Amino acid sequence: MAKSTSKRSSGKTESPLKTIIPDQTISIPRKILKVKAFTPICKPLNGSLPSSKISHLLKLWTFEYQYKNGKETKTSTATAYMIKGLRGALRHQVMTHCKERGLEVCHTSDKETDQKGNSLLPEGFHLLGSCTDSDECIVHAVFGSKGNSSKIRVSAKPIANISHKTFQAPVSIQNVQIATEKRVALTFEGKAIQDFGERYLAGEFEFEIDITKCTPEEMGMIIEATMYMHKLGGGYNAGYAELQIKGLDLVKSTTNRQPKITDQNSFTIEEEIDEEKLPEEFTNALTAWKKHLREYKEVK
Amino acid sequence: MGSQECRLVVRGQLLTPMITKKIKFTLLGCKATIINPRRRYYLKINASKPMYPYSYISYLGKIEIKVKSSSLTVLNQKCKLLLQKTHIGRYQSEGLGEIKWKGGYIDNYVTKSEKHVKERKLRIRKGLPLKLTLEQQKLLKYALLHDFFHTPRHQSKIYQEPQIKDQQLVEKIKKHHEKTTNPMIKQFQYYDRLAASITRKIRSPIISRYNWQAKKSRRRINFTKLAKEIQEVAETNIWNLYRYMYESKELRLVNESMTYGHTTLRNHLLVIANLIVQDFGNESRQKNKHKKSR
Ligand SMILES: [Zn+2]
Numbered sequence: 001m002a003k004s005t006s007k008r009s010s011g012k013t014e015s016p017l018k019t020i021i022p023d024q025t026i027s028i029p030r031k032i033l034k035v036k037a038f039t040p041i042c043k044p045l046n047g048s049l050p051s052s053k054i055s056h057l058l059k060l061w062t063f064e065y066q067y068k069n070g071k072e073t074k075t076s077t078a079t080a081y082m083i084k085g086l087r088g089a090l091r092h093q094v095m096t097h098c099k100e101r102g103l104e105v106c107h108t109s110d111k112e113t114d115q116k117g118n119s120l121l122p123e124g125f126h127l128l129g130s131c132t133d134s135d136e137c138i139v140h141a142v143f144g145s146k147g148n149s150s151k152i153r154v155s156a157k158p159i160a161n162i163s164h165k166t167f168q169a170p171v172s173i174q175n176v177q178i179a180t181e182k183r184v185a186l187t188f189e190g191k192a193i194q195d196f197g198e199r200y201l202a203g204e205f206e207f208e209i210d211i212t213k214c215t216p217e218e219m220g221m222i223i224e225a226t227m228y229m230h231k232l233g234g235g236y237n238a239g240y241a242e243l244q245i246k247g248l249d250l251v252k253s254t255t256n257r258q259p260k261i262t263d264q265n266s267f268t269i270e271e272e273i274d275e276e277k278l279p280e281e282f283t284n285a286l287t288a289w290k291k292h293l294r295e296y297k298e299v300k
Numbered sequence: 301m302g303s304q305e306c307r308l309v310v311r312g313q314l315l316t317p318m319i320t321k322k323i324k325f326t327l328l329g330c331k332a333t334i335i336n337p338r339r340r341y342y343l344k345i346n347a348s349k350p351m352y353p354y355s356y357i358s359y360l361g362k363i364e365i366k367v368k369s370s371s372l373t374v375l376n377q378k379c380k381l382l383l384q385k386t387h388i389g390r391y392q393s394e395g396l397g398e399i400k401w402k403g404g405y406i407d408n409y410v411t412k413s414e415k416h417v418k419e420r421k422l423r424i425r426k427g428l429p430l431k432l433t434l435e436q437q438k439l440l441k442y443a444l445l446h447d448f449f450h451t452p453r454h455q456s457k458i459y460q461e462p463q464i465k466d467q468q469l470v471e472k473i474k475k476h477h478e479k480t481t482n483p484m485i486k487q488f489q490y491y492d493r494l495a496a497s498i499t500r501k502i503r504s505p506i507i508s509r510y511n512w513q514a515k516k517s518r519r520r521i522n523f524t525k526l527a528k529e530i531q532e533v534a535e536t537n538i539w540n541l542y543r544y545m546y547e548s549k550e551l552r553l554v555n556e557s558m559t560y561g562h563t564t565l566r567n568h569l570l571v572i573a574n575l576i577v578q579d580f581g582n583e584s585r586q587k588n589k590h591k592k593s594r
Contacts, residue, residue, distance in 0.1 A: 017406050019372045020308055026383045047343040047353060058340065060316065061360060082316060087394045144393075153387070155316070155395025171315065257383050257401060268403035269383065 021259040021267055028255040031219075031278070033209040035226055036246040041181075043200045043240055044084040044233040054180060054197035057081040060158050063171065067164035080158035080173060086207050087154035089232045089243070090225070091143050097225040098139060099124045101293055105139035106131060110146070138292070142218050151214055152222070156207035176203035204246070216281075220289025223248060223282065250282040251275045308375045310365045310382050310404040317342055317358035318389040318397040327388060328381050330367045337361040342396065356390070363399065375406075422498070422578065424570050428542045429577060436580055437538045442469065442488055443572045444541055445534060446476050447556070447565060448527065453477045457509065457554060457565055460527035464534055495571040500560040511564060514553035521550045545569055 046058040060080040066073050091108070098105045107125035114120055121127060129145035131137045144150040158171065161178040180197045209226065211219050232243045254274045259267050314334070319342060323334040342356040367378045382401070389397035428440065445464070447457040451474050464470050472485060480486060514521075533544040545551060551566035 015406070016306055016372050020306070020375045020379055020406060022376065022380045022383065026380065028384060028386060047341070047355070058317075058342065060340075061338070082395070084394075150393035153393045153395060155398070158315075255386070259379075259383070259403075262403075265407060266403065266405035269401045271400065 015264045017261060017265055017267065021261070026257040028257070030210055030212045030253045030255070032251050032253045033211055033223060033226065034249040034251060035207050035209065036204065037207065038204045038244045038246055039202060039232065040242055041200050041202050041240055042233040042243065043198050043235060045198065046084055055199065057178070057199045057201065058084055063169060065162065065167045065169040067167045076164070078160045078162050080160045080171075081178065083156045083159060083201070083205070083207065085233060086156060089229060090154055090209065090222070092231070093229045094139055094142070094221060094225040095125070097228060098221070103138070103293065103296060105137040106143075106145065138218060138221060142214060142222065151218070153210040154207065156205060159201060159205060174205045176201050176205055200240070216285045216288035217292040219285035220287070220292070223250070223285055224289060250278045250285075252278055305368045305370045306372065306375060306406055306408060308367045308379060308404065308406050310379065310401065312363045312399045312401040314360050314363055315398040315400055316396050317360050319356045319358045319391060320389055321357050323359055327365060328378065330365045330378060330382070332363060332365045334359050335362040335364055342391075358396065422571065422574055424574055425577065426546060428539050428573070432538065439484055439487060440538050440573055440576060441534065441541065442473060442484065443491060443576060444545060444569055445469070445530070446473050446488065446492070447569065448530060449473045451477055457556070458526055459523045462527045462531035462534065464531055491572050491575050494575055495568060499563040499568055499571055500557060509554050511553060511555045519553060521553060526550050542573060
């Protein structure tokens with residue numbers, strides 16, 4: 001391919017690659033709130049495929065992994081999925097959390113009523129983005145709205161269902177239970193005439209909230225609200241979507257990318273992540289948040 | 301030989317889907333391509349609003365970024381900027397577009413006068429060509445009217461049936477979903493499927509025939525009037541009928557399919573007509589070639 005043309009420059013002159021690739025390690029420092037969570041059953045679904053009655057999780061890719069069988073190493077395959085809706089779940093929790101503490105913040109809707117005239121805006125909130133001109137609320141500052149980008153990123157490592165206790169995968173994977181629940185929507189004389197399935201996940205997993213750009217009080221608000229998170233995915237009233245928060249850690253995570261020249265004209269990039277816990281900043285953030293609440297009430 | 305430039309190619313892997321309609325795009329002013337793309341539909345639901353989920357087209361795969369320059373400093377700067385990226389595309393705040401950089405290479409790139417292989421694009425004509433045989437006119441008329449009649453599969457897409465005098469045509473139209481030996485219907489079905497494959501790309505179920513444009517402008521369509529108008533133009537000639545649909549504001553506000561809520565009825569009909577006309581053009585050109593070579 002294109003590589004073959006590069007041989008022309010070899011030998012006589014030194015490759016310009018040395019000048020092109022960065023001579024120093026590229027470091028990307030981030031502050032990340034790591035959240036350990038558990039769910040007995042939840043369905044952060046991505047909708048159904050055409051021609052299928054099953055609602056799926058968002059499929060990423062299938063991958064090969066190695067596991068030990070006695071002394072032998074064997075290979076098997078599994079499918080990785082993405083946990084959707086984490087940011088939405090957090091946003092919702094932050095919103096109600098603020099309201100309970102007497103703070104008026106943005107609602108998720110920018111419309112007051114729907115087409116039938118039903119109110120979409122509960123008391124104690126203002127319309128999404130309506131605070132930007134005068135006094136931007138803390139929720140808008142963190143989550144943004146249309147045209148105002150979000151300060152945080154909420155994501156989780158891909159999940160997969162692997163039955164082997166110890167395994168090695170090419171990418172880091174969170175091992176959880178993933179299965180399909182068959183449900184019956186309509187029955188006629190005891191027979192199901194329209195059934196459908198929903199994929200769900202169960203077990204322990206971890207997700208990350210990137211709060212690098214947040215101020216201390218914004219961090220505090222997110223930390224506190226995250227502790228109270230209890231909902232992910234649909235069907236909460238039917239007993240699904242339960243989320244239990246098991247632990248929080250604030251870490252300074254630095255991604256180091258180091259380009260390494262492998263031959264005359266090509267290079268690879270080695271990536272390493274350094275992590276360091278930030279317990280002091282964690283408590284400082286919570287104090288800053290309490291102060292913010294106090295000041296808000298005093299002004300009012 | 302042309303001017304010599306150095307080309308830097310950086311490669312990475314998308315760990316989560318990246319929202320993009322095209323697998324070729326620009327990133328920080330560089331040409332980016334997703335290699336071995338796997339398409340994913342990312343559904344977004346806004347729980348606070350009573351609306352159907354919107355699906356975004358996104359891709360997973362390897363990503364290759366190419367930068368050409370005669371200046372090594374420029375390449376160095378670009379390389380730095382690229383390696384600082386952790387996510388690309390929309391909805392990064394939800395973890396989409398996460399990228400892992402793998403490596404890359406450089407080569408001497410000789411800028412050639414690149415041969416552009418022109419992709420044949422479908423252009424929507426303002427009007428139909430003047431020369432059309434009777435048979436061609438019939439097929440076009442069939443195609444332009446096919447969605448306005450009740451069939452076993454669906455109602456007329458404008459709810460009303462235009463009162464066309466040519467009952468034979470109407471009968472044939474009502475069979476446009478069925479398996480048939482009729483050559484014209486068969487020919488039409490081919491174009492209908494072809495047009496659907498062009499316009500029906502994003503699966504997004506809808507509840508009303510009115511599309512978002514209609515909802516935005518709060519326009520209500522008088523379907524009885526529309527059906528009558530269509531009937532009147534259809535009785536004149538095919539050129540008028542095409543022109544009418546080309547200019548129709550009402551047909552722009554109606555969805556073509558209930559499961560693919562991103563394409564208008566007007567668009568669908570015009571695409572079919574243009575596909576047919578394009579093929580007529582090709583056929584006659586080939587015939588001419590044949591004649592000349594003889
Ligand atoms: Zn606000």
